[in-house]
Amino acid sequence: RAGQERFEELIAADSRVEPRDWMPEPYRKTLVRQVSQHAHSEIIGMQPEGNWISRAPSLKRKAILMAKVQDEAGHGLYLYSAAETLGTPRDEMFDQLYTGRAKYSSIFNYPARTWADVGAIGWLVDGAAITNQVPLCRASYGPYGRAMVRICKEESFHQRQGWEILYTLSHGTEEQHQMAQDAVDRFYGPALQMFGPPDSDSPNSGQSMAWNIKRFSNDELRQRFVDMIVPQSEALGLTLPDPELQWNEERGHYDFGALDWDEFFSVLKGNGPLSRQRLEHYRRARDEGAWVREAAAAYAGRQHQEQAALAGA
Amino acid sequence: RAGQERFEELIAADSRVEPRDWMPEPYRKTLVRQVSQHAHSEIIGMQPEGNWISRAPSLKRKAILMAKVQDEAGHGLYLYSAAETLGTPRDEMFDQLYTGRAKYSSIFNYPARTWADVGAIGWLVDGAAITNQVPLCRASYGPYGRAMVRICKEESFHQRQGWEILYTLSHGTEEQHQMAQDAVDRFYGPALQMFGPPDSDSPNSGQSMAWNIKRFSNDELRQRFVDMIVPQSEALGLTLPDPELQWNEERGHYDFGALDWDEFFSVLKGNGPLSRQRLEHYRRARDEGAWVREAAAAYAGRQHQEQAALAGA
């Protein structure tokens, strides 16, 4: 088959596959799952930070935070569009999230309980996301790769802003410093788990790498992230909650201690501290907005009819 | 007619008319209007104070306030029951309130904006209510008079509690004193207007007095109230916002200045600062509770059927 051949050529040449190109079903499926999961993560990810918009402690921080959460909605829009080019309508993806069949990044099932958490989310969670996403800018599927380029640019702003929040807190009053340290203590482990289970436990990665969707293994990315945040944490004046963390001259990397994978799989299974709350928040918004969407559709339908009638006249 | 005669005898002897007694339609109608208005006032009156339960500044005050608002719900229950004995079902009265056809005391269309307002409502609003209600304990319609006896007892507690809140504030910090004075400044006029328009403007009072429902005219009650609160305000260390207020040796009463009756009639017409908000709050609660009432009715119906079936078997 010509399509199959061309697809293989494109992958071999590390070129982009575009929506109108033929692609194998498993490739399409893998992409839809990954892109929609990513989109869902942006949407659910609005909640923990959104939680602090009303209470942000200065107007400048409020504006920055509002813009950030708005960006997340924007990222959701790009990503749902990218996924739609693969033939899955947006409403279907919304339904999957609504009914709890779709996954999103477990990290958002943790609460943003203090203002410092907003900083820690920016620095660690967005930091991990970027580490994950920068290689995805070269993902073989064109619309996905291009969406990631836009997203990564904004995310690196966000990471910087998170770092600044923590820096200010760390160098503020004693309570502020403590608040920052607590937040880092709480988010460090879950952030490292954002790269997924250890390679030994991650059976699907190989195929994604062969398709040029994934470029590095979970553990490689995790190491890269740790290597990045250790010096940043020193600049912040905060410690990372891992006594085994130390520079390994030989490897040229930081060694770090084992993570709590029981917790990870328990949260993944839906028992995160706020798993219920996040999904219920989403569902309520969706339910309460149903009449608005119906009205907009009815209005658009009527406009369309009127225009058609005019055109026919 | 024997009924008519007996009714007139009862009134002449200043005795009680009871639900099974014959009574003239206008008497019944006047009572239903008055009693249901009074009930509605208790219900809407829960809102301004209810507004402060979550923010009450000490646990003791929170408990007292919660109990007070609960009492108001209880008063509403007694009064609706009294009105029901006159043949008007409770749901009909609820509907009248819901649709804005029924009146309630205009005072509750003013906001309780500060904690001191809770004190001022207790002292002035409940104070005015008691002044109004004590004579109603002798109202010719039995169930109404008896409900008033219970209510008056509790109201005088409430007034005392309001006075204590203001006393504590008045003798507290400078800000607290100012808060108390502001609240009194705001509630004084509207509280005096609770007795209704001047006698010269109150056409229906005569008939109510002939029927032994009303015992004193609006202006008489207002005077009685002013005479009561002036010494109380002195004990509080707060001033009443009326430069014309002074003891009139000759009359043996306090003289006081004219009230803003334009404001009164404007609020009465539905343009109170919070008229909309109060009614919408009530409506929302009613709407949101509809499914619960339906469920309770369905359950009761089923229980009833089952019992009937058992009895039949």
Place this chain on the structure above:
Amino acid sequence: DEATARYAMILGDDALMLSQRLSSWISRAPELEEDVALANIALDLLGHARFLLTYAGTAWGKTEDDLAYFRDEEEFRSCRLVEQENGDFGRTIARQLIFSTYQHQLYSRLVHSTDPTLAAIADKALKEVQYHQDHAAQWTLRLGLGTEESSRRIQDGLDSLWSYVEELFLDVDPIPALGDVAVLPSSLREDTLHRLREAIEAAGLTVPEMSGAYGSDRTGRFSEQRGYILAEMQVLARQHPGATW
């Protein structure tokens, strides 16, 4: 001593938070009778909270108001169940059913505490909590067997809150060290769940599958609700530090 005080604080914080949540039903209940009933329950709980926090405060020379109004979020020890939003009446009743069933079990054992103050508080509270549980069980029946909508709503409430049930039975610090002063939460688990199961099944509803939400240490580290509750509850008291009311 301080350990007993910290235990009293745990119990008091649960009661205080639930009272605060419940009290916002007043003037919003589906029936006037329920305005009265929910206010009653909220008042009872507030009463328990006051006894317990007053007692706890003696260990540190603090009043009930010091503890209620001038502790920060992370110093409270309430469980997540009582901090959950009211939601609709079905969800509120689901929360009441769970909590009052647990609390009834708790207090009926705490009356035997070797600490006479705690025993006395439990003794006074027990009758009230019995009423709370009856009230919740009655409404569970009405809603469960009422209409399709009401049955769906209370089931949603149960499903939604069930992941916070396990936290009630966690033997958090300092309870295990207190011996017969306290009641070990884990010792309440079986009976509480049994009672709950009975009440839920009697109403034709399904007992949700047990799966605890991660993070059950009563520190508030895992709650986004507590901050909002306290912002409102404490705002006035904190605006006037040192004032009396």
Place this chain on the structure above:
Amino acid sequence: DEATARYAMILGDDALMLSQRLSSWISRAPELEEDVALANIALDLLGHARFLLTYAGTAWGKTEDDLAYFRDEEEFRSCRLVEQENGDFGRTIARQLIFSTYQHQLYSRLVHSTDPTLAAIADKALKEVQYHQDHAAQWTLRLGLGTEESSRRIQDGLDSLWSYVEELFLDVDPIPALGDVAVLPSSLREDTLHRLREAIEAAGLTVPEMSGAYGSDRTGRFSEQRGYILAEMQVLARQHPGATW
């Protein structure tokens, strides 16, 4: 001078309060596009508020944050319309339609202010407010002409908020004394109402009868909402007085 500062504060407080209200739609909007749009409008308004409060603060040596976080309720000067609860989307759109129509009229005159700072702020804000008004008018059409339910809901929103419209046009202190520095609110009344009437009628809705709620002095004396807004907005800043963020 101080009178100009007090005027800037009135405008800034309106923008700040509405921004605060609107921003709570973020993550709760009926469509993802609306999360973005409402966040945009909230951000614009917050931007206006920051300019205006910064400018106002110069008169008293205060920062925007001093004014936003450390004024008490009675020191704010916002109108009641912007403090009203969001309600459903229909009510939020009704509030947006009213306020942005008014604000558009206001800023299109304020660009001629003899105070160069106010004129510059108005100039920058004007384009944004034009977008806010278009957005609200578009949604008014969609809801008004959409379904029976949507038409009922936005009409309810308009009916409910209409009694706060007159307050927008009140020549409160210190505006009349400011001459060409300010725009006299009463001078905006006719055009604003005309525009509103057009937008409402185009959507097949009914212009509610004009009847102002009593008490329109922007002091908050007649609002029960403001205290709740501030309790939440200010809680963290006040917990750490003097801290920088």
